[in-house]
Amino acid sequence: MAQEPKMSPATPLSEKLSLKEKVGYALGDVASNFYWRVFDVFLFIFYTDVFGISAAAVGTMMLVTRIIDAVSDPLMGALADRTATRFGKFRPYLLLGIIPIAAAGVLTFTVPDLGDDGKLIWAYGTYIFMMLAYTFINVPYGALLGVVTADSQERTTLTSFRFIGAFSGGTLVAYMTPELVNMLGNGNEALGWQLTMACYGLISAVLFTLTFLATKERIAPPKNQQTSIKQDIMDLTKNKPWLILFSLALIIMFTITLRASTGTFYFKYYVGREDLIGTFTAVYMISLAIGAASTPLLSRYFDKRSLLIGLMSLVALFSAGFYLIPPNNLTMMFIMQALIGFCLGPKSPLVFSMYADTADYSQYKNGRRATAMIFSAAAFSQKLGGAFAGAMIGWLLSSMGYVANQQQSPDSLMGILLLNTLIPAAFALLAVWVVKHYSLDEQKMKHINQSLYPTTAIEPVTNSQK
Numbered sequence: 001m002a003q004e005p006k007m008s009p010a011t012p013l014s015e016k017l018s019l020k021e022k023v024g025y026a027l028g029d030v031a032s033n034f035y036w037r038v039f040d041v042f043l044f045i046f047y048t049d050v051f052g053i054s055a056a057a058v059g060t061m062m063l064v065t066r067i068i069d070a071v072s073d074p075l076m077g078a079l080a081d082r083t084a085t086r087f088g089k090f091r092p093y094l095l096l097g098i099i100p101i102a103a104a105g106v107l108t109f110t111v112p113d114l115g116d117d118g119k120l121i122w123a124y125g126t127y128i129f130m131m132l133a134y135t136f137i138n139v140p141y142g143a144l145l146g147v148v149t150a151d152s153q154e155r156t157t158l159t160s161f162r163f164i165g166a167f168s169g170g171t172l173v174a175y176m177t178p179e180l181v182n183m184l185g186n187g188n189e190a191l192g193w194q195l196t197m198a199c200y201g202l203i204s205a206v207l208f209t210l211t212f213l214a215t216k217e218r219i220a221p222p223k224n225q226q227t228s229i230k231q232d233i234m235d236l237t238k239n240k241p242w243l244i245l246f247s248l249a250l251i252i253m254f255t256i257t258l259r260a261s262t263g264t265f266y267f268k269y270y271v272g273r274e275d276l277i278g279t280f281t282a283v284y285m286i287s288l289a290i291g292a293a294s295t296p297l298l299s300r301y302f303d304k305r306s307l308l309i310g311l312m313s314l315v316a317l318f319s320a321g322f323y324l325i326p327p328n329n330l331t332m333m334f335i336m337q338a339l340i341g342f343c344l345g346p347k348s349p350l351v352f353s354m355y356a357d358t359a360d361y362s363q364y365k366n367g368r369r370a371t372a373m374i375f376s377a378a379a380f381s382q383k384l385g386g387a388f389a390g391a392m393i394g395w396l397l398s399s400m401g402y403v404a405n406q407q408q409s410p411d412s413l414m415g416i417l418l419l420n421t422l423i424p425a426a427f428a429l430l431a432v433w434v435v436k437h438y439s440l441d442e443q444k445m446k447h448i449n450q451s452l453y454p455t456t457a458i459e460p461v462t463n464s465q466k
Contacts, residue, residue, distance in 0.1 A: 059394015
């Protein structure tokens with residue numbers, strides 16, 4: 001009697017992810033955005049208008065502290081790549097990082113009763129602590145994407161789930177934060193910020209725990225791999241697709257950070273409707289989420305490179321168009337903001353999926369894999385872009401006469417307008433030029449994945465097995 005043919009076991013390339021794991025992974029970025037979105041939208045104006053630091057000092061501080069933090073990303077990646085536990089390399093950090101990030105969030109948004117110099121030292125110290133704590137938990141979380149599955153389309157789908165979570169969390173933060181600060185502070189804005197961050201810490205702790213429980217690491221480095229941190233970095237410098245993504249992430253972060261951080265100034269001073277800041281930002285975040293959700297569909301009809309070129313071209317066009325909107329045309333502002341958000345939404349799923357592809361490319365080319373180093377160095381470029389963008393905001397506003405909580409001069413208003421419109425448009429166009437040089441298309445990734453994860457064919461039944 002003939003035996004059943006032996007089927008090949010599931011491989012990292014063939015195994016499909018469950019909805020539970022996709023949603024569980026996405027919750028990690030919901031948690032992260034209770035911090036990142038606060039930094040992105042509210043931190044600059046918190047430091048100038050609540051904490052009491054000049055715009056120029058804030059710009060310099062953001063540059064210095066984020067460069068320090070950015071350098072820590074590759075170190076964290078190297079540590080995570082060399083971690084070995086029964087829970088995997090990256091998942092344990094989702095639990096270990098909960099207390100540090102919650103504590104750092106509260107301290108960063110605490111206004112101490114100190115002199116000007118003491119407050120500036122406090123701001124530097126707590127913000128550095130905040131960003132290091134964020135790195136400790138977020139670098140392993142990002143690297144987890146590269147070891148959950150090797151299927152490129154599954155990665156794109158999983159990353160779409162991740163950023164739907166990110167933008168959904170960001171929408172809640174953008175809309176709720178001003179209300180929570182007012183409600184919890186009861187007129188004391190400094191206290192309101194402190195209590196709001198304490199609440200966000202508790203919520204993120206629960207979400208990170210759920211991500212830990214829902215996910216599974218399936219891809220490991222080659223057996224007996226022994227590499228130094230220096231070798232990992234050298235591999236990165238020879239990974240041309242990764243170098244292009246590194247440059248791209250830095251440039252796109254200029255576009256995103258400039259628009260996000262100056263949107264609060266734009267509505268408070270240029271439009272004169274501070275009450276609409278939360279709603280305006282929430283519309284943007286909802287549009288980002290819709291854009292992210294559309295990524296798997298769009299990527300079925302366009303390759304990642306072509307899609308990014310088209311989307312960033314539209315971001316440049318709409319950002320430039322924003323310059324022409326008069327301050328009393330609220331309807332057009334919200335429409336244009338929604339269009340920009342929709343076009344930027346697929347950017348994150350596409351780019352992070354491409355980072356995972358470059359990890360496979362590195363293993364294919366060099367016979368070595370350093371997934372966390374790939375993703376941590378990607379975070380390095382994003383933070384570096386955010387650092388320089390933050391510095392640009394502070395220095396330009398200061399040079400054009402910005403004074404906190406006062407009626408702004410025409411020059412100051414023009415600086416706010418340019419930082420929210422034409423300058424981001426220029427960086428979006430630069431991003432289009434950079435992404436044209438990316439080479440890992442769909443056919444190349446199929447070849448790489450088949451080489452790394454060959455499936456075992458069905459074994460034929462021989463006469464001796466009958």
